[in-house]
Amino acid sequence: MKEYGLAAQIMLVAEAPPVRAVFGQTSFGVEVCCGRYSLVSEPCKSSGGQVEVYEVISSDDVYDDGLRLPRDARMVPDVFVYLWMGKSKKDRVRLCYTRLRAMDLLRRGF
Numbered sequence: 866m867k868e869y870g871l872a873a874q875i876m877l878v879a880e881a882p883p884v885r886a887v888f889g890q891t892s893f894g895v896e897v898c899c900g901r902y903s904l905v906s907e908p909c910k911s912s913g914g915q916v917e918v919y920e921v922i923s924s925d926d927v928y929d930d931g932l933r934l935p936r937d938a939r940m941v942p943d944v945f946v947y948l949w950m951g952k953s954k955k956d957r958v959r960l961c962y963t964r965l966r967a968m969d970l971l972r973r974g975f
Contacts, residue, residue: 868930869932869941871897871899871924872923873895875918877919878918881911881915892950893909894906894907894957895949896957898945898947904923904924905922944970945963
């Protein structure tokens, strides 16, 4: 096993879905996952389809001993970035995601 770090700088969610009419929610956030590890932003209000987050989330703030993942980079799980909605982190509902291949990130020096 090897120790990795995971961090994300989240700036803006553009074209957020108009879910308030359906769910009564206007707060959104971002969740970044790699294997069993997860980093979650604070919920932010939507205004006109835009959500200004301006937050840095880091595994250093959540996991004291880093992310323990396989030494072989080919075995490192892919990174998933989810857009979620909810009043708090505990009641979040994932709306959509994008998948980033871990090998591609590691090759680029991330």
